[in-house]
Amino acid sequence: MTENPESAPSRTVRLGLLGCGTVGGALVELVAERADDIAARTGVRLVVSRVAVRDVSRDRGLPLGDAVVTDDPAAVVAADDVDVVVEVVGGLEPAHALTVAALSSGKPVVSANKELLAHHGAALFELADAHGVDLLFEAAVAGGIPFVRPLRESLVGEDVTRVVGIINGTTNYILTKMTEEGWTYAEALAEAQALGYAEADPTADVGGFDAGAKAAIIATIAFGVAVSAADVHHEGITEVSADDIATARRLGYQIKLVAVAERFDDGSVAVRVHPAMVPDAHPLAAVRDSFNAVFVEGRAVGDLMFYGRGAGGGPTGSAVLGDVIDAAVNLTKGAHASLGTFGEVTLRPQSELPAACYLAVEVADRPGVLATVAGVFGAHGVSIRSMEQVGSDTDATARLVFITHVAREADVEATLDELRSLDVVASIDSVIRVLGDA
Numbered sequence: 001m002t003e004n005p006e007s008a009p010s011r012t013v014r015l016g017l018l019g020c021g022t023v024g025g026a027l028v029e030l031v032a033e034r035a036d037d038i039a040a041r042t043g044v045r046l047v048v049s050r051v052a053v054r055d056v057s058r059d060r061g062l063p064l065g066d067a068v069v070t071d072d073p074a075a076v077v078a079a080d081d082v083d084v085v086v087e088v089v090g091g092l093e094p095a096h097a098l099t100v101a102a103l104s105s106g107k108p109v110v111s112a113n114k115e116l117l118a119h120h121g122a123a124l125f126e127l128a129d130a131h132g133v134d135l136l137f138e139a140a141v142a143g144g145i146p147f148v149r150p151l152r153e154s155l156v157g158e159d160v161t162r163v164v165g166i167i168n169g170t171t172n173y174i175l176t177k178m179t180e181e182g183w184t185y186a187e188a189l190a191e192a193q194a195l196g197y198a199e200a201d202p203t204a205d206v207g208g209f210d211a212g213a214k215a216a217i218i219a220t221i222a223f224g225v226a227v228s229a230a231d232v233h234h235e236g237i238t239e240v241s242a243d244d245i246a247t248a249r250r251l252g253y254q255i256k257l258v259a260v261a262e263r264f265d266d267g268s269v270a271v272r273v274h275p276a277m278v279p280d281a282h283p284l285a286a287v288r289d290s291f292n293a294v295f296v297e298g299r300a301v302g303d304l305m306f307y308g309r310g311a312g313g314g315p316t317g318s319a320v321l322g323d324v325i326d327a328a329v330n331l332t333k334g335a336h337a338s339l340g341t342f343g344e345v346t347l348r349p350q351s352e353l354p355a356a357c358y359l360a361v362e363v364a365d366r367p368g369v370l371a372t373v374a375g376v377f378g379a380h381g382v383s384i385r386s387m388e389q390v391g392s393d394t395d396a397t398a399r400l401v402f403i404t405h406v407a408r409e410a411d412v413e414a415t416l417d418e419l420r421s422l423d424v425v426a427s428i429d430s431v432i433r434v435l436g437d438a
Contacts, residue, residue, distance in 0.1 A: 016049060025060060031048055031324075106133055113140060142306070144309045227345050258284070359404070382412055
């Protein structure tokens with residue numbers, strides 16, 4: 001006779017939260033709402049037993065029940081009535097020290113901290129394995145999109161060659177408004193800040209550093225080598241102009257901030273974040289506003305795409321909850337999910353990477369200039385796929401727009417250096433990579 005799961009006894013697993021902001025608060029509410037269903041389906045009843053916050057006097061309006069609220073996060077980690085530690089405080093310290101303490105004491109950790117994992121991930125994964133506990137981090141990459149678990153489990157046997165993603169909602173929102181509303185970068189950024197998508201200091205987002213941390217985590221899992229944030233090449237969106245957006249649309253592209261992690265046939269790896277012109281036909285071109293999407297290319301599986309909300313308390317809290325349930329169930333079974341060991345990364349120099357590029361060049365408007373400029377491209381082995389001349393603000397200059405075929409970045413840089421030295425070149429206004437085989 002099969003036992004009714006609703007009447008089966010459940011084991012209580014007690015959670016200690018480090019941080020109770022947007023994500024932590026969403027998790028508390030989800031645990032309260034879903035505890036009975038989770039217990040019925042998994043045999044584990046989740047209870048928030050302790051919460052560490054900066055200001056214990058603040059009323060957060062959350063269903064904390066009998067949970068102890070404290071300003072001492074170390075006490076939460078060490079408490080006997082905490083079985084699983086949930087780290088949603090962010091930053092490197094004290095998050096790193098607290099995570100090390102929890103894992104070393106045999107307590108599973110669920111983290112949403114991309115910065116921590118991008119800097120210390122490989123060492124923390126090894127520490128978790130050494131103590132036979134989970135370190136889970138679905139919410140650290142792409143918010144509420146279930147992407148990390150498929151990458152580390154479903155695709156563990158896949159030869160993943162490339163991962164391309166829009167993994168920062170703030171920059172995607174800004175670029176969407178510039179594209180669809182004709183706003184300037186400054187106008188779109190101000191709106192993103194007013195809506196809470198961007199911080200008062202937006203550097204981490206618009207400079208590509210937030211996406212870079214996530215890209216380092218993705219590359220580590222996808223390729224089995226220890227990639228850190230310092231290994232990622234960063235370029236932000238601050239130099240993308242309304243002219244660039246308009247030209248891209250006219251030529252059949254959308255400009256997006258993309259993270260690209262690639263593994264080459266010789267085993268070397270390149271991880272970078274930069275603006276890119278994405279062909280309208282590519283699935284990433286349709287990703288709008290604050291949504292995220294990750295495109296995975298594998299030799300056997302082909303192409304996969306994961307899409308959804310990249311940020312926000314609800315989506316991110318849902319991702320944290322999924323990890324908490326996994327950690328709790330594994331804890332009751334005396335098991336844990338291992339990522340294995342990570343090899344040493346061999347980075348391919350940025351100068352050796354292949355790329356097609358869009359270039360906007362302001363030149364003197366007189367006979368022979370186009371031939372001179374085109375000759376510079378040819379001298380450095382950079383083939384021009386298309387060229388057009390567009391209007392300029394003055395009669396003395398003309399604006400030339402080029403899209404190249406794929407070339408080594410070193411050759412493109414050499415081309416740019418020589419163009420800048422020509423007296424007929426007034427300025428090089430834009431250089432943006434083109435996604436795909438142009």
